[in-house]
Each structure stands twice: as C-alpha cells, then as structure tokens.
Amino acid sequence: MKRETITEIVKDWRVAILLILVIGSLAGIYLTPPSLQKGLEGNLQFGLDLEGGSWLQMEFQSVIVAYSTDKPVGDLIDNLQKSLEADVIQIDQNHLEIRKSVSRADLEPLFAASGAKIVGYQEGVSSFTADEVKRILNDKVNALGMQDARINLLTPTGSEYPQYVRIELAGVDMETAQEIVGKQGMFEIRIQTTGNETEHVLFGDQITSVGVPQRDPARQTWGVGFAFTETGAQAFREAALKHGAVDNPQAHHLVMLLDNKTVYSAPLDGDLAAQLRSAPIRSLSATTGTGDAGLEDAMTLEIHLRAGALPVKVNVVGSGTVPAALGEQFKTTVAIAGLLALITVGVVVYYRYREPLIVIPMLAINLAEIIILLGIARFIQQLDLAAIAGLIAVIGTGIDQLVIITDEVLHEGRVPSQNLYMKRYGRALGIIAVSAATVFIAMLPLALMDLSTLRGFAIITMLGVLIGILVTRPAYGKIIMAILSK
Amino acid sequence: MEFARYDINKYSPRQMVALPLVLLLLAGILLGYTTLATGLPLKPGIDFVGGTAVTAFTSDSRETIEATFSGYPLLSVGEGIGGGKYIQFGPMDDARHQSLVALINEKYPDAKVDQIGETFGKTLQSQAFLALLFSFIGMSIVVLIAFRNLVASGAVVLAAISDITVAAAVMQIIGIPLTLGTTAALLMLIGYSVDSNILLTTRLLKRKGKLEEKLSGAFRTGIIMTTTTLSAVTVMWLVSTLGQIQIISEIGAVLIIGLLASLMSTWMLNAGILKEYIHRSGRK
Numbered sequence: 117m118k119r120e121t122i123t124e125i126v127k128d129w130r131v132a133i134l135l136i137l138v139i140g141s142l143a144g145i146y147l148t149p150p151s152l153q154k155g156l157e158g159n160l161q162f163g164l165d166l167e168g169g170s171w172l173q174m175e176f177q178s179v180i181v182a183y184s185t186d187k188p189v190g191d192l193i194d195n196l197q198k199s200l201e202a203d204v205i206q207i208d209q210n211h212l213e214i215r216k217s218v219s220r221a222d223l224e225p226l227f228a229a230s231g232a233k234i235v236g237y238q239e240g241v242s243s244f245t246a247d248e249v250k251r252i253l254n255d256k257v258n259a260l261g262m263q264d265a266r267i268n269l270l271t272p273t274g275s276e277y278p279q280y281v282r283i284e285l286a287g288v289d290m291e292t293a294q295e296i297v298g299k300q301g302m303f304e305i306r307i308q309t310t311g312n313e314t315e316h317v318l319f320g321d322q323i324t325s326v327g328v329p330q331r332d333p334a335r336q337t338w339g340v341g342f343a344f345t346e347t348g349a350q351a352f353r354e355a356a357l358k359h360g361a362v363d364n365p366q367a368h369h370l371v372m373l374l375d376n377k378t379v380y381s382a383p384l385d386g387d388l389a390a391q392l393r394s395a396p397i398r399s400l401s402a403t404t405g406t407g408d409a410g411l412e413d414a415m416t417l418e419i420h421l422r423a424g425a426l427p428v429k430v431n432v433v434g435s436g437t438v439p440a441a442l443g444e445q446f447k448t449t450v451a452i453a454g455l456l457a458l459i460t461v462g463v464v465v466y467y468r469y470r471e472p473l474i475v476i477p478m479l480a481i482n483l484a485e486i487i488i489l490l491g492i493a494r495f496i497q498q499l500d501l502a503a504i505a506g507l508i509a510v511i512g513t514g515i516d517q518l519v520i521i522t523d524e525v526l527h528e529g530r531v532p533s534q535n536l537y538m539k540r541y542g543r544a545l546g547i548i549a550v551s552a553a554t555v556f557i558a559m560l561p562l563a564l565m566d567l568s569t570l571r572g573f574a575i576i577t578m579l580g581v582l583i584g585i586l587v588t589r590p591a592y593g594k595i596i597m598a599i600l601s602k
Numbered sequence: 603m604e605f606a607r608y609d610i611n612k613y614s615p616r617q618m619v620a621l622p623l624v625l626l627l628l629a630g631i632l633l634g635y636t637t638l639a640t641g642l643p644l645k646p647g648i649d650f651v652g653g654t655a656v657t658a659f660t661s662d663s664r665e666t667i668e669a670t671f672s673g674y675p676l677l678s679v680g681e682g683i684g685g686g687k688y689i690q691f692g693p694m695d696d697a698r699h700q701s702l703v704a705l706i707n708e709k710y711p712d713a714k715v716d717q718i719g720e721t722f723g724k725t726l727q728s729q730a731f732l733a734l735l736f737s738f739i740g741m742s743i744v745v746l747i748a749f750r751n752l753v754a755s756g757a758v759v760l761a762a763i764s765d766i767t768v769a770a771a772v773m774q775i776i777g778i779p780l781t782l783g784t785t786a787a788l789l790m791l792i793g794y795s796v797d798s799n800i801l802l803t804t805r806l807l808k809r810k811g812k813l814e815e816k817l818s819g820a821f822r823t824g825i826i827m828t829t830t831t832l833s834a835v836t837v838m839w840l841v842s843t844l845g846q847i848q849i850i851s852e853i854g855a856v857l858i859i860g861l862l863a864s865l866m867s868t869w870m871l872n873a874g875i876l877k878e879y880i881h882r883s884g885r886k
Contacts, residue, residue, distance in 0.1 A: 570783070
C-alpha cells in the first residue's frame with residue numbers, strides 16, 4: 117500500500133475518530149493512573165469471580181403496606197407493633213413499613229381490627245431504611261479498612277421498594293464476610309458519678325428496640341427513641357437514684373459507649389428525672405439538637421444505639437466465594453478463550469476471502485472494537501465472567517457485520533465506482549443498524565434488571581453493538597473502500 | 603462444509619418450510635409437555651430453584667466425591683480437564699448449608715462455592731421470564747418498524763421464535779438446564795437470529811435483480827456470517843468447558859445450538875416464506 121493511501125485513510129474523520137478512541141482507551145486502561153506494575157490488566161476492573169472474594173445477598177425481612185383509615189394512624193401503628201412484636205414505621209401519608217416478614221393474609225385481620233384497610237402490599241423496605249442499611253454496612257466495612265467492597269441495594273423489576281442488599285468483598289473468604297456482616301459492637305450505658313468517673317449501668321443487650329430520628333414538636337429538637345427490657349429499665353432507675361442523677365441531673369451525665377468509645381453524653385431530662393423517682397421507665401429518647409446538624413447526629417446515634425445491628429432483619433438468600441487463585445486461573449482461561457476466538461475468526465474469514473488486504477483490516481477493526489469496549493468498560497462496568505462471554509460474543513457479531521459490508525460492496529466480485537460504492541455502503545449500514553437495534557433492545561431488559569447477575573453480559577453486548585454501529589463499521593467502510601479502489 | 607452445498611434455489615417454498623415447521627412443532631410439543639408435567643418449559647438449574655454449585659480442582663474421582671457428599675442433596679458431578687469438577691447440590695436449609703460449606707472448606711479449600719436460596723430462585727425465575735417477554739416484544743417492534751411489512755416482519759419474528767424454541771428443546775434433550783446464563787444466551791439468540799434474517803429480507807425485498815441471484819448472494823453472505831460467529835462461540839465454549847467456567851460454557855453451548863437452528867430457520871423457513879410472498883405479489 118502506498119504512503120498516500122494511508123495518509124488519505126487516516127485523514128478521513130471516521131477513521132480518525134476510531135484511532136483517537138483506540139489511543140484514548142489504551143491510555144485509560146494503562147496510563148490514567150499509570151498501572152504498569154499490573155501488567156496487561158492495567159486499570160480494568162474485574163468482578164469477584166475473576167478477582168477472588170465473597171458475596172452475600174440478603175433479603176430484608178420487611179413489608180411495605182399501603183393503607184387507608186378514618187381513625188388516627190397512631191393507634192393502628194401501636195396495635196400492629198403489639199400484635200406483631202415488630203417495629204412499624206410510617207414512611208409517608210399512606211404507607212407503613214412493617215419490619216417483619218409477614219404475609220398479606222396475616223395482616224388483613226390486624227388492619228381490620230384497627231378499622232383500617234390494606235390497599236397495597238409489597239415486600240421490601242423504604243428507601244430511607246435501605247440507605248440506612250447501606251450506611252451501616254459501609255461503616256462496618258470501612259472500620260475494618262476494607263477497600264474493595266461493593267454494597268448495592270436491589271429492587272426487583274416491577275417493585276418500587278428495595279428488597280435485597282448485596283455485598284461484595286474482594287479478597288475475603290466466606291467466613292470473614294459473614295462475620296463482617298453479622299458482627300455487632302459492644303454498646304454500654306454508663307452514668308457519671310463524681311468528676312470524670314463513670315459507673316456501668318447496662319449493656320446493649322438490655323435495649324429491645326431503637327426508633328428512627330424524630331423531631332420533638334414543642335422543642336424542635338431531634339432525638340432517637342429506644343426501649344429497655346424490664347431488667348434494663350430497673351437497672352437504669354436504680355443507677356439514676358443511687359448516684360443522685362434524679363436530684364441533680366446536670367452533674368450526672370448519661371454516657372453511651374460503643375466499643376469503649378463515647379458516642380453520646382448528656383444529662384437526664386428534668387421531666388424524666390421526676391418520672392424515674394416514682395417508677396422505672398422503659399421508653400426513652402436521647403435528644404441530639406436542632407436543625408440539620410441535630411438530624412445528622414440523631415442518625416449517627418441511631419446506628420450507634422443499634423451497635424452495628426441492622427434496623428431490619430435480613431436473611432441470606434444467596435452467597436458465593438471464589439478463592440483468589442481460582443479467579444486468577446479463570447482470568448488466564450478467558451484470556452486464552454478471547455485470543456483463540458479472535459484467531460479462529462481470522463482463519464474463517466481468510467478461508468472465505470483469501471485476500472489479506474481484506475482480512476487484515478477486518479481483524480484490526482475487530483481488535484480496535486474490543487480495545488474501545490474495554491476502554492469504556494474500565495469506567496462503567498466491572499468485568500465478570502458473564503461480561504467476558506459478552507465480549508467474546510461481540511467478536512463474533514462484529515466480524516458478522518464487517519462481512520455484510522464487504523459482501524455488499526464487493527457485489528458480484530466487482531469493485532464499484534465511488535457513487536455506487538456509497539450507495540451499497542449505505543445499504544449495508546442500514547442492515548447493520550436494524551440488527552444492532554434488535555440486539556440492543558433484546559439485551560435492554562437484562563441490563564436494566566437489578567437482580568440479574570448478567571448485567572455485565574448485557575451491558576458489554578449493548579456497548580459493543582453501539583461502538584460497532586457508531587465508530588468501527590463506518591471506519592471499516594472507509595478503509596475497505598480506499599484499499600479496494602487502488 | 604456440507605451445508606454450503608445446499609442449493610437454496612432448488613427447492614419449492616413448500617419444501618423449504620416443511621422441515622423447520624415440523625421441527626418447530628415437535629419442539630413446541632416437547633416444551634409444552636414439560637411445562638404441563640413440571641410447571642416449567644425447561645429443567646431449571648440452581649439459579650432458579652435454589653441450591654449450591656461448587657467448582658473445584660481435585661484429583662479425587664467422581665465416586666470419591668459422591669461418597670464425600672453422600673449426606674447432602676448431591677445432584678451431579680461434572681468433570682473438565684486438569685481435575686476440574688463441577689458439583690451441584692439441591693436446595694437445603696441454612697444449617698445443612700453451613701455444614702456443607704465447612705466440609706467443602708476442609709476437603710477443597712480452593713473451591714468456588716455459590717449458593718442460591720429456594721425462594722430467591724423463584725424471584726429470579728419470574729425476573730428472567732419478564733426479561734424474555736420484554737425482549738421479544740421489543741424485538742418485534744423494531745423489526746416491524748424496520749420493514750413496515752407484515753409478512754416480512756412476521757417471517758423474521760417467526761424465525762426468531764423457531765430459533766429459541768428449537769434451541770430450548772435441544773437444551774432439554776441434551777440436559778442443559780435453564781439458568782440465568784442460558785436465559786441470557788436465549789436472549790442473545792434473538793439478536794443473532796434477526797441478524798441474518800434482516801440481511802435476507804433486505805436483499806430480497808429492497809434490492810433489484812433476479813430473485814435466484816439475490817437469494818444465493820444473501821445465502822453466501824449469511825453462511826459466512828453465521829460460521830464466523832459460530833467459530834468464535836465454539837472456541838469460547840470449548841475453552842471454558844475445559845477450564846470449568848460453567849457460566850461461559852453454558853452460554854456458549856446454547857449459542858452454538860441456537861446458531862445452528864438459526865441456519866435452518868433463516869435459510870429454509872424465512873427464505874421459503876419470502877420466496878412464496880414474492881411469487882404471489884408478482885414481484886421479480
């Protein structure tokens with residue numbers, strides 16, 4: 117090929133875009149940030165099955181009920197809480213979150229007894245609760261200094277409420293993963309005696325329930341309600357009486373500790389002190405302050421009160437673990453599969469066209485497509501085994517479409533004039549556009565579904581189709597035209 | 603290649619569509635019967651009914667493994683090369699599962715273990731069904747818009763249905779279970795199948811020229827298209843099967859079956875229908 121031909125090809129904007137994208141992708145994979153020590157992998161992100169690690173998928177034991185009632189909703193909530201022995205939280209005007217896995221049929225009579233009706237029923241938690249779970253899990257993982265953790269809330273298609281939370285921990289075995297998720301801190305309440313001295317009152321096991329942050333309508337302060345067991349309430353009262361907190365609350369702060377770190381310290385409220393004088397109190401509230409800062413503190417305090425326990429019970433519905441060595445082996449295997457697929461495809465098209473001037477650009481374009489795909493995937497999609505299957509499938513479809521262009525242009529073995537060439541080339545792109553659109557549409561549901569572990573497969577396939585139709589096919593058309601017209 | 607010698611112009615439309623239609627019917631009956639008998643058209647894998655899958659590399663024989671796990675609901679032991687084993691268990695309660703995991707950790711500390719709960723499997727099942735449904739509807743709409751011709755789009759959709767049905771029936775016969783991976787492969791087949799069908803339809807309906815020439819031209823291109831894809835997918839299947847990468851191996855197997863089925867549905871069924879349509883509408 118002459119030098120002018122090459123310059124002419126490169127100057128075409130379609131080819132230029134292709135080259136820029138390939139260079140950009142390589143830079144993204146290897147240079148931003150520089151990652152030469154990682155070898156061929158560069159900055160590509162791999163899924164757990166190639167990286168090694170463990171995942172746990174947990175289902176919230178909770179339902180969301182839409183209701184209608186003429187009576188005060190407070191009574192309904194109280195009744196539900198008593199009969200179900202579960203936390204019930206109002207999430208908006210006509211939805212309740214019932215933190216227990218209970219069927220609609222079991223709920224109907226309970227609602228009827230309080231003069232209310234169930235309008236809608238779905239499994240899951242409110243986004244507020246879901247975010248809290250995510251925050252707690254995040255805190256736990258961060259506290260252990262784990263970098264490579266992914267925590268995702270999953271909402272089944274057709275539902276509005278998150279129903280699952282999936283946690284992926286790279287480089288961790290199953291036992292450790294379960295420990296991290298299940299681990300609780302040690303929560304303790306102490307009371308100030310004299311000076312900086314404090315004395316033990318009770319441990320976290322005496323706390324039966326913890327509420328969500330609520331604002332006191334009169335004082336505008338945020339606070340978190342919690343309840344003691346009977347023994348806990350007794351111990352609390354005795355401590356308050358014994359150390360004189362009831363008589364002089366300001367000098368006897370109540371101190372809450374999580375894993376021996378103070379997380380809250382405040383005096384007894386005057387009203388509460390008066391009540392404690394006559395009897396133990398089981399439900400109290402710890403106030404934090406007013407405004408956004410008060411709310412934020414209240415949210416943190418709530419997590420601390422739970423001592424790392426999740427606000428909703430969760431059941432493990434799926435789990436998996438891949439040892440790092442096996443992940444490494446899988447990586448090698450899929451790399452071999454990809455490379456062999458590319459070579460085989462090359463052999464097949466060579467067998468068909470017997471013309472290196474056609475086959476080499478074809479394979480080069482196919483390789484460019486894979487590089488660009490990886491370059492984009494580096495930012496948006498981790499490569500798991502399924503995504504790699506998608507990648508190899510893209511090699512197959514990619515060549516397919518280059519064959520369509522080549523055959524359309526080479527119709528009847530003759531190289532057409534410029535005009536006719538453009539017409540045929542346009543027609544070939546038409547065929548490709550339709551088939552790309554169908555693949556795209558066919559994969560869309562999988563890509564959008566939260567629950568599918570095949571998102572990677574779908575996203576890579578769709579991305580491949582898009583890059584093909586927008587970048588690599590037009591460039592190939594130009595290149596093959598320039599080559600054939602010589 | 604034997605198939606390449608198939609002379610697409612030699613047969614009448616009736617002869618062309620007969621075999622694919624009979625196979626479609628048989629496949630439909632098989633899947634229908636399985637649905638009636640089990641509630642699902644295909645034997646579901648652990649993704650959909652719950653259970654535990656273990657990939658381990660060990661020199662232990664199949665018998666040893668069976669003996670080791672005799673106390674658990676062992677379903678099957680598959681073998682690859684280099685001592686690769688793929689062991690499947692049915693659903694079990696949490697306590698059993700914990701003890702199984704402990705046993706696996708003790709015997710094969712370097713194993714990959716995945717577990718799906720029974721009810722979660724049900725949820726995945728319904729989600730996969732939704733995906734398949736939406737894909738199909740979306741694909742039909744695209745094809746309809748692209749051709750604005752009921753017969754042509756109908757033939758393409760029928761070819762895609764036939765692809766998936768035949769592929770599913772073959773899966774059932776040779777024992778490839780329905781999993782998330784194979785569902786994705788079936789979805790992918792919709793895309794692949796439409797690929798060559800669109801080539802055929804465009805060439806026949808939108809190009810000028812003699813029908814015979816257009817048909818054999820389209821066939822030549824179509825065959826090379828499918829064989830390239832087929833070769834890439836076959837390599838992927840072969841390597842992943844030998845390397846015990848279950849999910850890619852399953853996807854690969856279904857794609858191979860489906861691509862072979864699509865050769866038939868495109869070049870016999872769809873081509874036959876279009877030929878008859880062009881004869882009748884008096885086009886040349």
